[in-house]
Amino acid sequence: MTHATPSMTGDRPAARFATLTFQRDIQAPPSVVWQAWSDPVARAVWAAPTPEVTVEFLEADTRVGGREISLCKVEGQPTIRCENGWLVLQSPELSVSSEVISCEDRIQSAALVTAEIRPSDAGSRLEVTVQLSSLSEDMEGGYRQGFGAGLDNLVGTAERTMILQRRIEAPVAAVWGAWVNPETLPQWWGPDGFTCRTDRIDLRSGGEWVFDMIGPDGTVFPNHHLYREITPRQRLSYALLWGENGPKHADAWARFEEVDGATLVTLGMVFNTGAEFQDAKGFGAIELGHQTLAKLEAFIARP
Incomplete structure (x- = not known):
């Protein structure tokens, strides 16, 4: 020094x-x-x-x-x-x-x-x-x-941070459009075999998405996303709640970067505690998250 x-x-x-x-x-x-x-x-x-x-x-x-x-x-x-x-x-x-x-x-x-x-x-x-x-x-x-x-x-x-990335062979505009369109987001969001049932959705800064994730066996997982920032074709951030107005369990973001005509999507989550992070890893959140991004890519590639 x-x-x-x-x-x-x-x-x-x-x-x-x-x-x-x-x-x-x-x-x-x-x-x-x-x-x-x-x-x-x-x-x-x-x-x-x-x-x-x-x-x-x-x-x-x-x-x-x-x-x-x-x-x-x-x-x-x-x-x-x-x-x-x-x-x-x-x-x-x-x-x-x-x-x-x-x-x-x-x-x-x-x-x-x-x-x-x-x-x-x-x-x-x-x-x-x-x-x-x-x-x-x-x-x-x-x-x-x-x-x-x-x-x-x-x-x-x-x-206690989880990072998922996927390169999607589509322009940023197409990937962004599939993510922030209230008609299309529920169609691909979630791992294989899961579907979304939306109560209300408002994809803007200060907006929210209240929905249920329904598993292959019919189990219902209530979710509530509170959107903090949405910067067109660049990034969005939101809080993840356990059900409508429930306790927050993570702060999350998605970033969209152009790479040689393709889009690099980064999905990040900072869990409230190390225990919640370990629990999420334990039930396969990383693998399930990669499935979700793969479903996004398949949705965009549909004719």
Whole structure:
């Protein structure tokens, strides 16, 4: 770590510089850690360093050139604004971003944040390097505490995150259209042998889908999706509830990326607890999820 000696220019302190490094071992493969690190839904789960802190996301666009703006709030204290700009995104191993922290319209710090994800015996090793410039006060201690606690949260988030991906040989417009059309979504949603019975469906930001999944043996599984964000032809996010207005069991998202004329679909879910994640794995949620995406592909390919 390097740390420059402070100096003064007029009544304003010159920048103080420090290089901070954080390492975490995570029991999840790099592809899952990458999603937990970079996707806005997962970042919203782990961003608050302590329960006393509330983080409100105003904007989240995880693309090169995109930005993420959030407000960090603690009762009785001024609101902190964080603006993150994505400079490099090389899935699943490297990201570089800029970060500017301000409070009451005064910039407090600027930083360059580099995250590297490598396979390890435990699953993955995440190393984050922060090249920090403190502008209005020395921010090193706050960064060590806040970033460290946030990354501890990230470890737990990644270890209860499920990621499913499928390349579908169809343009993004066709895949997106089959997903967000209230007539077509219930026709393919669910694993092999399952059907959907819809009570109501409103596929927009702030909308919902209340439905039953009916298994091959007639067993009924009540579901309720609450849609938070729908960005046309790019992504959607939603909460998964056990039945109408029931308890939430996961935060989920779907992303749609064009790859050589085909569409890479990423379906992610952060379960509320590690136990719920293990239960879902135990009843075959990964295999059933892949069946669902295969049904989507078959539906789009129909003449």
